[in-house]
Amino acid sequence: MNDAKKTVRKIRVEKTERIVLPKARIQYCDGCRGESIFISVEQATLNFGISFREIFRLVERKIIHFHENSQGLMFVCAASIAGLPKESAIIRKDI
């Protein structure tokens, strides 16, 4: 007889990812009709993997929401970028 007991160990691994957006700000977004996080174009390229060119094209087409501060710097709505499908025809068409 085999007296060995089978022991099943369950290991649960949790991963927390933290993105630091030093110049991010929460503001009302007309496109989202609510508060959204606005980030610089540089931060958007780094965090979302979209090129500067794509961002500006999508801003021109009003797909990515944006606003300019009093110094003329442009900030983009992170929610509008996050909502873009990665393989969308919108992005591929413009490349």
Ligand SMILES: [Zn+2]
């Ligand atoms: Zn928005």
